[in-house]
Amino acid sequence: MPNLDKKSDVTQPRILIIDDSRVVRVSLRKVLGAEFDIVEAEDGEAGWDALFADASIQVVLTDADMPKLDGYELIARIRAHDDVRISGIPLNMVTAATDEAARQRALGLGATDFITKPFDKVQLLARVRAQARMDQTTRNLAETTEALIEHATDDALTGVRSRRYFLRRGEQDLAYIQRHQQDLCVFVVGIDNFDDLKNQYSATVTDQVLVSIASSLGKAIRKEDTLARCGEAWFAVIAPTLGGNEATTVCNRIREQIAANPYSKEGTQIPLTVSLGLSQHGVDDINKAQHKTKGIEAYLSFAEDYMRKAQTDGGNRLMAAKPTKTTQKRISIDAALRILAKGEPQKLDTHIDTIVEQLMPLLIYCNEQRGWQLDTELKAFQQKINGT
Incomplete structure (x- = not known):
């Protein structure tokens, strides 16, 4: 030795x-x-x-x-x-x-x-x-x-993360939420009609517009989210544990805030709008095999496609796949308890049926082992759940 x-x-x-x-x-x-x-x-x-x-x-x-x-x-x-x-x-x-x-x-x-x-x-x-x-x-x-x-993983102009860092960090976030059965979304924010802005204003002004949008996005997202510049005029955000209606609300709030606050400097006001594409774990996974990319890059690709479609349809809008029952993600009891402990019960609203479905066998088992004598009550509870 x-x-x-x-x-x-x-x-x-x-x-x-x-x-x-x-x-x-x-x-x-x-x-x-x-x-x-x-x-x-x-x-x-x-x-x-x-x-x-x-x-x-x-x-x-x-x-x-x-x-x-x-x-x-x-x-x-x-x-x-x-x-x-x-x-x-x-x-x-x-x-x-x-x-x-x-x-x-x-x-x-x-x-x-x-x-x-x-x-x-x-x-x-x-x-x-x-x-x-x-x-x-x-x-x-x-x-x-x-x-x-590591420094190269930051965008030189806006100071936010680069696409390289985004993909690396995204794989870590994706692995985490898969282990803990939580939500995750990727949304892309593209500046509408950016080519027209470049033709109308100097490079200095359009650069300042990009910096301004990056700053607004940085203030709108959470500390645990990752913001990156992934294209000339579009940004992407990874938001672990964010999904469903809450993700849609966040995206629309960002869109509305940017539309309501034109870029302004030295007497110049430039109205701006953005289009957003939203991709969600548990929603877009079902079509994932159709994409050449895998992992977090697949979600980014979905979100970019949705954003491009939103711009083609006129801009200043959010586009995302519509969740269906076949794409509803099961949440574990353990994950549900962690969400409650964090004081975020609203995140469980869309998972009630799944939670109850898992709880019933546990309650029946505990009733048998502990002798609670709640057979009648549990049977009635089960019938209510089944709608019978």
């Missing part, structure tokens, strides 16, 4: 020493221990486990001949891994083998360096020190790149 002798507040670079000889591990620790936090492993498999489990390891030193997994096989496994943190780590073979064939084999498999025993203490320390710095630089660059990618 690897020795993960971690300090409570590690500031030193961490290195992994893999050797089946305790004498060699102690010798390396004496040379490197003053500058590095040491993790030890006594064979290749244990070393692999330690590297895989500890993301803070920055340099690896491994022996060649070891039980379970030798150094050569370990190098090959590390370099073949999908995780760049593992596959790109500085990796040294420290061995008593001095022949050129061993050296070429190790370097050919991807070893960073080949160090022979007995090793020169000054050179060994200098090499590991340089490699640790190199690994830290690589990590810093990776963090910077990740930050740039």
Whole structure:
């Protein structure tokens, strides 16, 4: 088993020493221990486990001949891994083998360096020190790149999220509501006659219109919703737990507010209207197979299609699929209780029949087990539900 002798507040670079000889591990620790936090492993498999489990390891030193997994096989496994943190780590073979064939084999498999025993203490320390710095630089660059990618998920003009972020976040929201049997909707807001605006006004003005619409949408949605600019003149919103009549109400309120408040700046007033397309989980799913896209992108595609149709029909309107009984989504008792606990009982209005249908067998079971003697009452209750 690897020795993960971690300090409570590690500031030193961490290195992994893999050797089946305790004498060699102690010798390396004496040379490197003053500058590095040491993790030890006594064979290749244990070393692999330690590297895989500890993301803070920055340099690896491994022996060649070891039980379970030798150094050569370990190098090959590390370099073949999908995780760049593992596959790109500085990796040294420290061995008593001095022949050129061993050296070429190790370097050919991807070893960073080949160090022979007995090793020169000054050179060994200098090499590991340089490699640790190199690994830290690589990590810093990776963090910077990740930050740039995250920044790229924001629309530069309006400051709202981009389509890329929208789809990524949407898959998370979709997975959540499917687990908890809750609603979700995606609605698209398109500015009507935007091409006419571009022909009539400068790019500066039309950009300001887009910023203004984005700001209005941001104020109209909830904290848990995600707003993104997904096209030149249209935005999209993911609204987890929102559905049914409530979703329709929100969309129409947004449409009415924008129509009632023309864009105004420096004496210029520009009347604006928007068209909305609304797609809902549990409503549009039934036609999902007809779309090439899947997951949240399918809902976005439905909503965009509805929005385009609304604009074609004259604009300043909401369009959505009409829910039917075949698309009514069952809600679990657990989900219903969570909605009640949040103080949102109105969300259960369209699910009463489903809730009662699930409750009746539970009530009958409890009556039998607890001896409540409510057989007559429950029978009458069941008849009322059935309409008999």
